[in-house]
Each structure stands twice: as C-alpha cells, then as structure tokens.
Amino acid sequence: MSTRPNWFGRGWLAAGYFxxxxxxxxxxxxxFNESRQDVVWRGFTLNWYRALIDDKEIIEGAILSLxxxxxxxxxxxxxxxxxxxxxxxxKRFLGRTAFSGMVNAPxxxxxxxxxxxxxxxxxxxxxxxxxxWLNRGMFTILIGHALLGMAxxxxxxxxxxxxxxxxxxxxxxxxxxRPGQVFFLVTLPNITQALMSAxxxxxxxxxxxxxxxxxLSGPGSSTMPIVIFxxxxxGLDPRVNAVATITIVVVTIAVIASSLYLAxxxxxxxxxxxxxxSAEAAS
Amino acid sequence: xxxLLARLMPNNPGRAVVxxxxxxxxxxxxLLPFLIVLKISVSEMNxxxxxxxxxxxxxxxxxxxxxxxxxxxxxxxxxxxxxYARTYLSSLKYAAWTTIFxxxxxxxxxxxxxxxxxxxxxxxxxxxxxxxxxxxxxxxYAWKAILTTNGVFNQILIGLGxxxxxxxxxxxxxxxxxxMVYVYLPFMILPLYANLVKLDGRLLEAAADLGxxxxxxxxxxxxxxxxxxxxxxxxxxxIPCVGEFVIPELLGGPETLMIGRVLWDELFSNNDWxxxxxxxxxxxxxxxxxxxIFNKYQAESQGERT
Amino acid sequence: MSESSSGTAASAPAAAGGANKTAADAxxxxxxxxxxxxxxxxxxxxVSIDIRKGEIFALLxxxxxxxxxxxxxxxxxxxxxxxxxxxxxxxxAQIPPYERPINMMFQxxxxxxxxxxxxxxxFGLRRAGLPKDQVADQVExxxxxxxxxxxxxxxxxxxxxxxxxxxxxxxxxxxxxxxLLLDEPLGALDKKLRERTQLELVGIIESVGVTCVMVxxxxxxxxxxASRIAIMSEGRxxxxxxxxxxxxxxxxRFVADFIGNVNxxxxxxxxxxxxxxxxxxxxxxxYVGHGITGTEGxxxxxxxxPEKIRITRERPGGAHDGxxxxxxxxxxxxxLGSYTIYHLKLATGLxxxxxxxxxxxxxxxxxxxGDKVFASWDEYAMVVLTQ
Numbered sequence: 009m010s011t012r013p014n015w016f017g018r019g020w021l022a023a024g025y026f027x028x029x030x031x032x033x034x035x036x037x038x039x040f041n042e043s044r045q046d047v048v049w050r051g052f053t054l055n056w057y058r059a060l061i062d063d064k065e066i067i068e069g070a071i072l073s074l075x076x077x078x079x080x081x082x083x084x085x086x087x088x089x090x091x092x093x094x095x096x097x098x099k100r101f102l103g104r105t106a107f108s109g110m111v112n113a114p115x116x117x118x119x120x121x122x123x124x125x126x127x128x129x130x131x132x133x134x135x136x137x138x139x140x141w142l143n144r145g146m147f148t149i150l151i152g153h154a155l156l157g158m159a160x161x162x163x164x165x166x167x168x169x170x171x172x173x174x175x176x177x178x179x180x181x182x183x184x185x186r187p188g189q190v191f192f193l194v195t196l197p198n199i200t201q202a203l204m205s206a207x208x209x210x211x212x213x214x215x216x217x218x219x220x221x222x223x224l225s226g227p228g229s230s231t232m233p234i235v236i237f238x239x240x241x242x243g244l245d246p247r248v249n250a251v252a253t254i255t256i257v258v259v260t261i262a263v264i265a266s267s268l269y270l271a272x273x274x275x276x277x278x279x280x281x282x283x284x285x286s287a288e289a290a291s
Numbered sequence: 292x293x294x295l296l297a298r299l300m301p302n303n304p305g306r307a308v309v310x311x312x313x314x315x316x317x318x319x320x321x322l323l324p325f326l327i328v329l330k331i332s333v334s335e336m337n338x339x340x341x342x343x344x345x346x347x348x349x350x351x352x353x354x355x356x357x358x359x360x361x362x363x364x365x366x367x368x369x370x371x372x373x374x375y376a377r378t379y380l381s382s383l384k385y386a387a388w389t390t391i392f393x394x395x396x397x398x399x400x401x402x403x404x405x406x407x408x409x410x411x412x413x414x415x416x417x418x419x420x421x422x423x424x425x426x427x428x429x430x431x432y433a434w435k436a437i438l439t440t441n442g443v444f445n446q447i448l449i450g451l452g453x454x455x456x457x458x459x460x461x462x463x464x465x466x467x468x469x470x471m472v473y474v475y476l477p478f479m480i481l482p483l484y485a486n487l488v489k490l491d492g493r494l495l496e497a498a499a500d501l502g503x504x505x506x507x508x509x510x511x512x513x514x515x516x517x518x519x520x521x522x523x524x525x526x527x528x529x530i531p532c533v534g535e536f537v538i539p540e541l542l543g544g545p546e547t548l549m550i551g552r553v554l555w556d557e558l559f560s561n562n563d564w565x566x567x568x569x570x571x572x573x574x575x576x577x578x579x580x581x582x583x584i585f586n587k588y589q590a591e592s593q594g595e596r597t
Numbered sequence: 598m599s600e601s602s603s604g605t606a607a608s609a610p611a612a613a614g615g616a617n618k619t620a621a622d623a624x625x626x627x628x629x630x631x632x633x634x635x636x637x638x639x640x641x642x643x644v645s646i647d648i649r650k651g652e653i654f655a656l657l658x659x660x661x662x663x664x665x666x667x668x669x670x671x672x673x674x675x676x677x678x679x680x681x682x683x684x685x686x687x688x689x690a691q692i693p694p695y696e697r698p699i700n701m702m703f704q705x706x707x708x709x710x711x712x713x714x715x716x717x718x719x720f721g722l723r724r725a726g727l728p729k730d731q732v733a734d735q736v737e738x739x740x741x742x743x744x745x746x747x748x749x750x751x752x753x754x755x756x757x758x759x760x761x762x763x764x765x766x767x768x769x770x771x772x773x774x775x776x777l778l779l780d781e782p783l784g785a786l787d788k789k790l791r792e793r794t795q796l797e798l799v800g801i802i803e804s805v806g807v808t809c810v811m812v813x814x815x816x817x818x819x820x821x822x823a824s825r826i827a828i829m830s831e832g833r834x835x836x837x838x839x840x841x842x843x844x845x846x847x848x849x850r851f852v853a854d855f856i857g858n859v860n861x862x863x864x865x866x867x868x869x870x871x872x873x874x875x876x877x878x879x880x881x882x883x884y885v886g887h888g889i890t891g892t893e894g895x896x897x898x899x900x901x902x903p904e905k906i907r908i909t910r911e912r913p914g915g916a917h918d919g920x921x922x923x924x925x926x927x928x929x930x931x932x933l934g935s936y937t938i939y940h941l942k943l944a945t946g947l948x949x950x951x952x953x954x955x956x957x958x959x960x961x962x963x964x965x966x967g968d969k970v971f972a973s974w975d976e977y978a979m980v981v982l983t984q
Contacts, residue, residue: 018403021407048446052306086534098309110317110321118535122549127318175704176710179708180720182695219537243435284755285755285757
C-alpha cells in the first residue's frame with residue numbers, strides 16, 4: 009500500500025522543520041549582523057564575538073555554569089543510579105510508593121515551585137543557628153539542579169536496568185561474587201552507556217536552567233542563563249546571539265558526532281553477530 | 292532475586308545504604324521543602340525577616356499553633372481581588388490552547404514521519420530532537436527578534452505587501468502562544484511518533500481490504516490506535532505549560548496572566564512569601580488532577596494488555 | 598514416586614565400609630521434603646530426591662511445574678520455605694549462592710557481555726582468589742575441553758549460539774563444582790544444532806565426572822542426556838526412573854500422557870489374578886499379561902502406546918481370542934516418513950492413535966480413509982494405571 013507521504017505530507021514536514029529551525033538559524037545569522045539594536049541586516053561583522061572576550065559577566069557566568077553542570081551531572085548520575093536501582097530491584101520496602109512519587113515529582117512540578125520550595129527551605133535553615141552560614145550561591149544552585157537531574161537520571165538508568173538480563177547478575181553470584189561485587193564487576197560495566205547519556209542529559213539540563221538558578225543564586229553567582237535571561241528581558245543583545253551561536257555549534261557537533269559513533273558501533277556489532285551465526289550455519 | 296536479597300540479608304547494610312542515600316536526599320530536598328511551603332502558606336505575612344510569622348508560639352507555657360487560612364481565602368476572594376482566579380483560569384486556558392495547537396500540528400507531522408522511508412526516519416527523528424539539546428532559553432529569545440515590531444516577521448509581511456504598517460506582535464497572547472507551541476511541539480511529536488511508527492501497516496491494508504476509504508482508515512484505525520500516544524503527548528505539553536515562567540516572561544505581555552509569573556512577582560516584587568506559598572500549593576493541586584487521570588488511564592491500559 | 602530411589606539407599610547395609618561409601622554416593626545430593634511457597638502459592642511441594650554421585654539427573658515438566666524453582670533453590674537463588682538440601686552430607690539450604698560449591702549454566706547462558714570469552718571463564722576462578730598462573734592454566738584447560746581456544750579473545754556477541762553455549766559450559770565447569778546445574782541447556786539452540794549438541798554435552802560432562810542436575814521441558818532432551826528423570830507437575834514429583842522405565846511403565850495417567858503419546862481406555866477390573874488381569878472397558882475386554890496392585894471392581898485406565906497397536910483387515914486370531922481387539926474405521930492418517938500415524942474411530946466414538954513403522958508397510962494393502970479395520974495389541978503392550 010502506498011503510505012509514503014505525498015506532496016501534502018512532505019509539505020507538512022517541511023513546514024514543521026522550518027518552524028523548528030528558523031529561530032535557530034536567525035539567531036545565528038544575527039550574531040554576525042553589524043547593527044546593534046535592531047534586527048535589520050546591516051552587514052557582516054565579527055564584532056560581537058570580539059566583544060564577548062571582554063564581557064566578564066558572560067565569561068564568568070559560563071565558567072560557573074559549566075562547573076555547576078559538571079557537578080550536577082555527576083551528582084545526578086550517582087543519586088539517579090541509586091534511585092533506579094532501588095526502584096527496579098527492591099520491590100518491597102517501607103514507603104516505596106512515596107519514594108517513587110518523590111523521585112518522579114520534579115519531572116512534572118513547575119520549576120518555579122521546585123525552586124520556590126528549595127528557597128523557602130534555605131531561608132528557614134538560615135534562621136536556625138546551625139545553618140546561619142548557609143548562603144545562596146553555587147552550592148544551593150547545585151542542590152536544586154541535582155534534585156531535577158536526579159529525576160531524569162533515574163528514568164534513564166531505570167529503563168536500562170529493566171531491560172538488562174538479570175541472569176548475568178545471578179551468574180556472577182553463582183561464580184562467587186558477593187552482592188557488592190556483583191554491582192561493581194557486572195552491573196556497572198553493563199549500564200555505562202546509560203550512565204553516560206544520563207550524565208549528558210543532566211549536564212545539559214543544568215547548563216540550560218534559568219528558573220531554579222535564579223531563585224537559588226546569590227550575589228556574584230550568576231550563571232550564564234541568568235545573565236542571558238536578564239539581558240533578554242531588557243531587549244535584544246547581539247552578544248547573546250554570539251554566545252548562542254557558539255553553544256549551538258559546540259552542542260550540534262557533539263550530538264551529531266556521538267550519535268554517529270553510536271550508530272556505527274551498533275552497526276559493527278550487528279555485523280559481528282550475523283558473521284558469527286553465518287559461520288555456524290556454514291559449519 | 293529481589294526476594295532472595297530481602298530474605299537472605301534482612302540486616303544487609305548494603306541494602307539499607309542503597310535505599311537510604313536517595314531516600315534521605317529526597318526527604319531533605321523534596322519533602323522537607325514542600326512541607327515548609329505548606330507551613331508558610333498557612334502563616335501570616337511579616338514585614339521584616341523572615342517575611343512570615345511563626346506558626347507556633349509559646350504562650351503561658353502552652354504551645355499555640357496558629358493556622359492562618361487568609362492566604363488561601365484571598366486567592367479565591369473574587370469579589371475583592373479576582374487576579375488569582377483569573378490567573379489560574381488563564382494559565383489553564385493557555386496550556387489547553389498550546390496542547391491543542393501542538394496536537395493539530397504535531398499529529399500529522401508525526402504521522403508523516405512514521406510513514407517516511409525507514410532509512411531516513413532516524414535522521415528525521417534526530418532533527419526533531421536536536422532543538423532539545425539547544426538551549427531552551429536561547430530558542431525563546433530568538434523569537435523576540437522575529438516578532439518584535441521591526442523584526443523579521445514584520446519585515447517579511449511588509450515586503451510581501453500584506454500589511455503597510457508593522458504589527459505589534461511581541462508581548463501579546465499571539466507571541467506567547469507562538470513561543471509555547473514552538474517549545475513544546477517536540478514533546479508532542481516524540482510520543483506520537485513512537486506510537487505511530489509501531490502501527491502495523493497490515494491493519495490499514497486489512498481496513499482497505501474491507502472497503503474503508505483512506506479517510507475512514509485514518510479515523511477508524513490510525514487515530515484510535517494512537518490514543519495512548521495522544522494522551523501521553525498532551526500530558527507532556529499541558530502539565531509544564533500550566534506552570535511555565537520563562538516563555539511568558541520573555542514573550543508574554545501584561546495581559547497574558549500566567550501563574551508562574553504571578554508567583555514570581557509575589558516572591559520578589561511584593562515579598563509576600565506566605566501568599567506565594569499558597570499560590571504554589573494551589574498550582575500543585577491543579578496539576579495533580581490531570582496527572583491522576585493520566586496515571587489511572589495508564590494503569591488501566593496496562594491492565595488491558597496483560 | 599521416590600520410593601524406588603530412597604528404598605535402595607535405606608536398604609543398603611550400613612556395616613560394610615565399601616557399601617557405606619556406595620550408600621553415601623547414592624545420595625550425594627539429597628533433597629528432603631523441600632517446599633517453596635511464593636505468597637502462599639506452592640511452587641515446590643514436599644519434593645524428596647536422592648541423586649547419585651556422577652549421574653546426570655533431569656527434572657522434566659512443562660512450564661510452571663516448579664522445576665526451575667527447584668533448580669534455583671539448589672543454586673541458592675531462592676531460599677526454601679522448609680525442607681533440607683544435603684550436598685555430600687552438608688545442609689546447604691541456607692548458604693548463599695556465592696559460597697556454594699555449585700555452579701549453574703543458565704538458560705540464556707548469562708555470559709558477561711563486557712568480558713571476553715577468556716575473562717568469562719576466568720571470572721569464577723578469580724573470585725576464588727586463585728593465583729594468576731593457576732587461573733590461566735584452568736581457563737586454557739576449559740577452553741580446550743569445549744574446543745574454543747581460538748575464540749578466547751572474542752566478546753560473547755561475536756560468537757554463535759552454539760559457541761556461546763560452550764563458553765557457558767566452560768565457565769560453569771571452571772571452578773570444578775561438586776554439582777553442575779543446567780537450566781534448559783539447549784533451549785536457546787535451533788532444533789538441528791540441539792541434536793548434535795546433546796551428546797557432545799553429555800560427553801564433556803561425563804569426562805569431567807561432575808554430578809549434574811538439569812531442568813528441561815523437552816522429553817527428548819531429557820531422555821537422551823539423563824541417566825534418570827524425575828517427572829514434575831504442579832510442584833510435585835510424579836515419577837523418578839530411567840528413561841525406559843518411565844516410558845514403558847508410567848505410574849500414572851499424567852506421566853503416560855506427558856511422555857510420548859498414549860491411548861487410554863477407562864474401565865473396571867473384572868478379574869484380578871497373580872499373573873494376569875482382565876479389564877472391561879466399553880470398547881473391549883483387555884487381557885493384561887501381568888498382575889497389578891489392585892482389586893476386582895476397581896476403576897482403572899488401560900494405557901497403550903500407539904506403536905504397539907497393529908492394524909489388520911481381518912480379525913486376528915490368537916492366544917486370547919476375543920480380547921485386546923477392536924473394530925474401527927480409519928478417520929485420518931498422516932504419513933510421516935519413517936512411520937504413519939492412523940486415527941482410528943471406534944464404535945463408542947473413542948479415537949485411538951496407532952503408528953505403523955514404514956518397515957512394516959505391506960506391499961498389497963495400506964489402510965486408507967474410511968477403511969473398516971481391526972486394531973489389536975498383545976497382552977504385554979498394556980499398562981494398567983490405577984490413578
């Protein structure tokens with residue numbers, strides 16, 4: 009049956025992709041525009057990229073953002089792996105329903121509310137003697153991002169753990185591994201790819217987050233999205249376009265390269281499998 | 292083996308640590324903050340630090356607990372101030388419209404993607420996911436340049452001779468809707484695609500064999516079978532839209548009331564923390580309802596399958 | 598039931614030293630009243646088996662009969678609700694899997710995907726803390742045993758199904774376990790490969806001399822590989838015996854039906870003598886050439902294997918004229934190469950299956966659809982089932 013998209017289908021797809029990509033394309037184009045204020049093309053320039061070098065606010069924000077994103081990635085993956093392991097392996101313990109509810113809640117809660125609740129916790133803690141030293145800054149942003157990141161990391165690791173053949177863990181026990189050894193010698197090596205994608209995902213989420221960062225940031229701890237957001241609120245700034253272009257180029261290359269790599273290694277794997285079986289059929 | 296572990300090592304310290312670490316984290320940074328929000332939502336506002344009055348007081352050696360429901364009452368005191376009621380309604384309205392637009396654009400999109408040649412499907416899928424990896428904030432910001440008064444969209448419309456004077460588009464419900472649909476469209480497309488790509492082509496052939504026209508095949512076979520994808524996509528769009536803050540802040544105008552913004556203003560401009568907390572509590576309740584329906588549906592459809 | 602095996606063990610004279618050792622060997626693995634309940638569902642119900650040292654013992658049953666649960670209790674992945682598992686006299690029921698001198702070959706093979714063949718085989722030896730050179734020696738020996746030396750560096754996914762199975766075997770034998778468990782050892786292989794591998798596997802296990810308990814749902818596999826078979830159903834053991842014993846003298850209707858095909862005639866014992874029995878069924882009178890433990894008037898089933906039925910055009914005469922013979926019509930037939938299977942419809946409506954080997958085909962006459970024929974069998978072809 010001819011179910012391939014006809015001219016209408018192709019047109020719909022083209023229009024859809026146009027809608028998805030035109031803002032990104034224009035964002036990049038205007039980073040090279042000479043005009044400062046308006047969005048009329050006035051000629052090619054690299055001024056905005058040069059201006060970035062002297063833009064301490066953005067540079068410092070970017071460094072802080074990368075630091076937080078990196079730590080968020082690590083913390084989220086560790087917590088998410090713990091949580092995923094608990095959800096997949098321990099079917100019965102006190103408060104399991106509450107646990108799975110709390111793990112998943114940040115996925116559906118508006119970020120404003122997640123941020124607000126952490127902010128109120130922070131303020132309440134500051135009013136106690138023991139935590140009066142606690143100030144808003146990198147540490148508090150990290151906590152907020154890791155709370156969100158943990159939820160995403162859990163979903164990723166959980167699905168990998170669920171599809172993993174449990175019998176290899178039993179085999180490890182059968183061959184003399186204690187439960188702890190089973191995890192490090194067998195389980196962990198077999199979920200590394202999921203841990204990597206969970207890290208990348210939570211890293212990007214952290215790098216991109218405005219709301220929680222803004223609510224939990226203090227003086228001198230403005231992440232890059234906070235800087236961009238405050239400038240975007242005021243109006244248009246070609247330096248933001250320049251930053252955008254750089255991040256888009258870096259991320260695009262990384263994503264395309266990694267998915268090509270994954271696709272290739274999967275293809276090679278499939279080829280090896282079919283080679284092994286055809287050798288058997290021939291014997 | 293779960294049971295084995297549970298029974299084999301009832302006092303297993305490893306298990307206690309594995310459960311304990313994430314549990315403690317969640318109690319500390321999710322449950323406790325949430326309880327504090329609840330507590331503050333029933334406190335009275337205080338000028339000074341902290342900006343709310345304590346709930347408990349020692350009066351003559353008696354513990355006095357004062358629960359103040361004024362914050363909640365004022366939210367729905369329509370006669371006095373209907374800002375909050377209007378904001379909740381308008382948040383729901385914008386979220387609903389965004390969901391509808393995403394579905395209308397996204398369903399045919401996902402359908403045609405799923406019908407494309409299998410060799411190009413991964414590339415098409417990749418193209419939908421790419422924007423996810425690009426900063427959400429920057430993509431919203433990009434629309435400012437397109438929709439502003441001397442922006443690209445107006446320039447094109449004038450260039451084509453459709454309008455003479457530039458239209459005021461930024462900071463209107465129009466720009467808000469564009470931004471929301473733009474950001475959430477992939478969230479609709481992906482679950483729909485995942486569902487439609489699994490649709491067995493032989494079912495359509497069977498329907499055709501039994502005399503269904505293409506239009507009937509679409510409505511009587513394709514749509515009912517993609518119900519779970521439609522529901523999942525709609526939830527993924529609707530729920531975050533209700534509490535959206537960045538898009539209304541950057542693209543919305545003064546008349547586009549959204550709950551996220553109002554909450555933010557209570558917190559930072561009015562410094563009315565108890566009321567902000569009350570707004571948050573009501574918002575959570577608003578989100579829980581569709582979520583509960585969704586979970587129930589999922590549990591039922593899973594029950595049907597097994 | 599289990600009387601046959603435990604009976605020999607109990608009757609062994611305890612005094613003589615040599616006999617003592619034989620007795621200990623006869624119950625090298627002793628399973629006593631083992632029970633496993635999952636949330637009040639009984640998966641394994643009071644199972645007792647004695648397994649001899651060095652034998653290959655098969656647990657045979659359909660899925661859900663409890664055989665896998667039983668095996669997992671032997672491996673240590675499930676803890677028995679009650680009962681004992683004695684391995685060489687030591688109760689191991691409460692010992693965790695990583696401390697048992699037992700290794701298992703998993704149905705899915707459960708090879709570690711991230712490790713090479715060599716490292717898979719070495720895994721257990723390393724956990725045991727063996728020095729490097731001993732690990733290497735043993736791995737080489739094991740890979741030699743399964744003829745996979747040239748594949749040592751490959752990852753599991755680079756191997757065919759048959760090779761993976763051999764790696765799994767080498768890995769489970771590497772630690773020289775006292776007991777080897779095989780969970781559907783050939784279940785993941787296709788039919789042709791399975792037949793070839795069955796005897797290969799037996800050869801390797803016997804050359805190592807390890808005691809082996811296997812679980813399978815495939816009766817052919819069990820009969821080819823095992824020296825003794827236990828038939829399981831609904832958590833219970835119905836019969837234990839050598840393959841021929843189980844096939845020729847099933848002790849109940851379930852076993853008769855489960856192993857191969859069988860025709861059952863339901864009726865009553867009308868004459869119960871020491872050397873013969875006569876059973877009346879609506880279809881015919883059966884003269885059974887051996888005594889049974891039963892009484893006159895008892896309700897029984899007479900079981901006859903299809904290959905023991907003869908088909909003739911004329912009523913056959915013989916020693917027990919009038920017995921063991923029915924008139925029938927050929928309702929259906931299927932020619933299957935080495936034999937032909939006939940479905941014969943009796944006057945009572947009962948369908949009787951008869952298979953005639955192709956070497957017995959008569960040149961002048963083959964029964965065909967609609968033919969009126971006589972089906973007969975001799976007095977030793979029958980088993981009388983009392984339950």
